[in-house]
Amino acid sequence: MNWILLTCLLCTFGFIKEMRPSEAFLTLYLTGEWKNLTIEQVSNEIYPWWTYSYLIWLVPVFLLTDFLRYKPILVVDAAAAIGTWALLLWTQGVVAMKFVEVLYGLFTAGEVAYYSYLYVEVPKEHFKKISSFTRAATLVGKFVSFLLAQFLYSFNVMDYYDLHVFSFVSVCIAFLIPLVLPWPEHSEIFHRAKYNDDTENNETTKSEKKDSKQDSGDRSCKDHVHQHEDRREQETTQTAQPVSGERKSCMDGFVFMWTEVKDVYRSRVVLVWSVWWAIASCGNFQVLNYVQNLWAVISAQDSPGKQEDVYNGAVEATSTLLGSVTVMLVGFVPVQWSERAELFMSVVCAGNAAFLIVMAHTSSIWVAYVMYVLFRTSYVTVVTIATAQIAQHLVKHRYGLVFGCNMFASLVLESVLTVIVVDKAGLGAGVVDQFTVYGGYFGVISVLFLTGCLYRCYRPHKSVDLDVHLDVPEA
Secondary structure, eight states, X not given: OOHHHHHHHHHHHHHHHTOOGGGGGHHHHHTSTTTOOOHHHIIIIITHHHHHHHHHHHHHHHHHHHHTTSHHHHHHHHHHHHHHHHHHHHOOSHXXXXXXXXXXXXXXXXXXXXXHHHHHHSOGGGHHHHHHHHHHHHHHHHHHHHHHHHHHHHTTSOOHHHHHHHHHHHHHHHHHHHHHSOXXXXXXXXXXXXXXXXHHHHHHHHHHHHHHTSOSTHHHHHHHHHHHHHHHHHHHHHHTSOSSSXXXXXXXXXXXXXXXHHHHTTSXXXXXXXXXXXXXXXXXXXXXXXXXXXXXXXXXXXXXXXXXXXXXXXXXXXXXXXXHHHHHHHTTOOOOGGGGHHHHHHHHHHHHHHHHHHHHHOSOHHHHHHHHHHHHHHHHHHHHHHHHHHHHTSOGGGHHHHHHHHHHHHHHHHHHHIIIIXXXXXXXXXXXXXXXXXXXXXXXXXXXXXXXXHHHHHSOOOSSOTTTTTSOOOO
């Protein structure tokens, strides 16, 4: 299939599967006349199951995505979305809603296939374009979905139940697209032997010719690093050739992954930005998962009896739009982010701590909305910077592996936080107390990064950087 047509199909899939306007009003739907659940049941018994299921699903889905070569997981991902909204529409009770969260965890874990499918089907010279297209498709889908949700609800076209019917139809349509996508012949880990050796050799030859034309000094050092990486990739590919069937291929894949993980995190730049990515994503997921509960509580206090004056969809659309704009602007800002990474992260986390504490203790729903928009915009912006900084110090086939490891670390941390603070089996804290804890969480992170910054500034300067061979960005 032509790569342009393939990209259009996958971007269409990304857009349609994000057209879920009901998500902006999920808490109000569950606590309303349709499900008659309490805010405590939703917050302390139901929502924690998404965190646990996401963590449990992530590892097998990540491995199966590569082993089954992407397409089956895309189909499963779309089917999980259908199951999620079917249960939301036609089942009742706490137990049924827990199953909703389990299926939704599978759905979110399956998105790894969406973001990695095109990288094995499209030529490398188009990687930058398809990265922009796929990310834009999901962001535009979310923006349109939230904005549409607000208009449909505010103008009394649909109620919360009708919005869930809309979401169900949307994910059913999205399910059809992965069925017509071609099945890749190779993958990054378990089926590396199926790469065309001639293509790799040609690419290596082109790389060497290009390297020979570069200037001396730092550029020649970078070229030497990339030649080394190219040779290492070829050697790894050759050693990964299966010699005794599928079992040998699987063992080679696991050995390859373990070797890659050890190599990647030896880089200080990759390690520092990955640590921030994991712990900040943990806090972001907690806020996303429970912010509607907080808005419901504040709205009940701020405007009792006026539940029709809710603007969850408009707020989510605004945060998505601002996040998209700042992400684009970051690419044009001439700043060396890694030079003062710890200080930068400390300032961002301090701001996030302030946003969340104000959000938790305000009695005005509009103040809470503004604090949420600021929090989400700052997170999306900095996580984009972190992604770019990490990607600069990796060869391409490591992208999914590193981000998968970072996500796993984030979910482990989030699960621990959920068990202790949110879950009924733990403290079972109220919504306001939860957000106070999240603000304190970011405050502690800010102090830790500031301490790391001061240590780096005042420690004795070392003339030799042990991981210099990994800390060189692509030329």
